[in-house]
Amino acid sequence: MLKKLRAKFPRRSVAYARARALVSRHPLPPGDLVRLDVIEKNDRTFLLRRATEVGPIFKAIAWDEFWVCIVGLELGRRLLREHADALRPVTLKLEPLFPKGFLRQMQGEDHRRYRKALQRAIRGEDLAANRRGLDAIAADALARYATQPRAAEDSAADLIRTLNAIASGMLIQIFFGAQFGTPQFERVLAGYHRLGPYGLVWNLGPQQHAAFAEIRDFLLAEFGGAATSHPPGAEASILGQLVREGTLDATLLGNLIYMVEMGRYDTYSLFRWLVKYAADHPTLLDAIAHEDASKVPPTGRRSLAEAFVIETLRMDQSERLIRVAQRDLVFEGWLIPKHATVRICLWEPHKSPATFPEPFRFDPARFLAEKDPGADQFAPFGLDAHQCPFGDLAIGLSVIFLRALARAYVPASLGDGLPVKGAFHWEPASRFGVKLEPRPPIT
Numbered sequence: 001m002l003k004k005l006r007a008k009f010p011r012r013s014v015a016y017a018r019a020r021a022l023v024s025r026h027p028l029p030p031g032d033l034v035r036l037d038v039i040e041k042n043d044r045t046f047l048l049r050r051a052t053e054v055g056p057i058f059k060a061i062a063w064d065e066f067w068v069c070i071v072g073l074e075l076g077r078r079l080l081r082e083h084a085d086a087l088r089p090v091t092l093k094l095e096p097l098f099p100k101g102f103l104r105q106m107q108g109e110d111h112r113r114y115r116k117a118l119q120r121a122i123r124g125e126d127l128a129a130n131r132r133g134l135d136a137i138a139a140d141a142l143a144r145y146a147t148q149p150r151a152a153e154d155s156a157a158d159l160i161r162t163l164n165a166i167a168s169g170m171l172i173q174i175f176f177g178a179q180f181g182t183p184q185f186e187r188v189l190a191g192y193h194r195l196g197p198y199g200l201v202w203n204l205g206p207q208q209h210a211a212f213a214e215i216r217d218f219l220l221a222e223f224g225g226a227a228t229s230h231p232p233g234a235e236a237s238i239l240g241q242l243v244r245e246g247t248l249d250a251t252l253l254g255n256l257i258y259m260v261e262m263g264r265y266d267t268y269s270l271f272r273w274l275v276k277y278a279a280d281h282p283t284l285l286d287a288i289a290h291e292d293a294s295k296v297p298p299t300g301r302r303s304l305a306e307a308f309v310i311e312t313l314r315m316d317q318s319e320r321l322i323r324v325a326q327r328d329l330v331f332e333g334w335l336i337p338k339h340a341t342v343r344i345c346l347w348e349p350h351k352s353p354a355t356f357p358e359p360f361r362f363d364p365a366r367f368l369a370e371k372d373p374g375a376d377q378f379a380p381f382g383l384d385a386h387q388c389p390f391g392d393l394a395i396g397l398s399v400i401f402l403r404a405l406a407r408a409y410v411p412a413s414l415g416d417g418l419p420v421k422g423a424f425h426w427e428p429a430s431r432f433g434v435k436l437e438p439r440p441p442i443t
């Protein structure tokens, strides 16, 4: 019967899901089969309303495939816990580049082992040790953006290029220890320009294979265990730590290279939202400019810069987790059929008025006290064993970027409009750019 089904309908289609429901004792989740990919383009709050109308688990279509949406962090966490073995994360297929592929889609013992090795190599002190280089990367690129003459309509594209350069530079330094301004740094950066010249390339072609091999071989020669001497700074990096611990293998190195590739996109997207909120809230930016970055906030308090970053994550950056069902699952009495895409929503629960009064208002003061709402109310970095291992690093780099912006400039919005749904995430309006006016010296 199931073989016949597979032959008759495409695996991810609505027809296939319906046919599986016919042979199951459990119904498909409620909800009309609306086209999420189309509706959401013009209505970002659609899922919030749908959850109020039909309940927190409902079905829909996206890109002609059958989807199940889950709205609620506790619910999402429970689904992931109860069916961990049968829900596979969706991400880049990197097995053609290195054994075992991306950590994001590993499961079981492989995932535990590689994730543990990676977590041991991420050390807070490396961020501090690289601080001057990271400051310089942000300051240098912002200064070039601020002083370069351009037509107002070119500022949006230039801003993206600038933020991408900052994010890429920061991650290259932290991951590989290649210091900003050195030939090694330029060489690795050039490799990344070839790997994803216009953003993350989802289907790898010959150019990605060649660029990946080039970055890998260069890193091994310069910074790897066999190198006779390491360039300065290599010690205080994730790669340096893995080499020291003797855990670096082809899988981990391949993962580091692609984490930077994917992470630079996440990071510059977050920087773009930070610039947008900075331009919209000059008084807050002014307060950040006058914050003493060298002063540790009193116990239980965060700096305004950090609270600003976390509020930006809540408002815009963190959206959803995606999984594909590897077999039929029953959750809360509903059938999630094999091959269905499951979307566990993060953005929507982060707008709950019960946890975040006036949830659509940008208000970093919510996060000034270090005591966050519980993990069932706020989870910008995920809900299960695949939670982002770089959450603290992403916040730390964002604080460095925001302070560099605040201390030197007053950004004024040049083109604005409603947020748009980009290829992977919601983004500020396509024409959003800024003019960076120099800030009067801070005394």
Ligand code: HEM
Pocket: 089, 103, 104, 105, 115, 171, 259, 260, 262, 263, 264, 266, 267, 270, 313, 317, 318, 320, 321, 322, 380, 381, 382, 383, 384, 385, 386, 387, 388, 389, 390, 391, 394
């Ligand atoms: C900038 C803000 C960032 C946000 C909001 C973010 C968010 C997330 C989320 C929600 C997950 C869970 C995905 C899932 O369960 O399917 C995740 C996983 C992950 N993130 Fe991030 N991330 C950020 C930055 C970064 C950076 C900078 C890197 C690396 C350079 C990174 C590397 C990873 C990796 C490797 C995983 C998968 C971990 C695993 O499967 O064990 N992320 N991230």
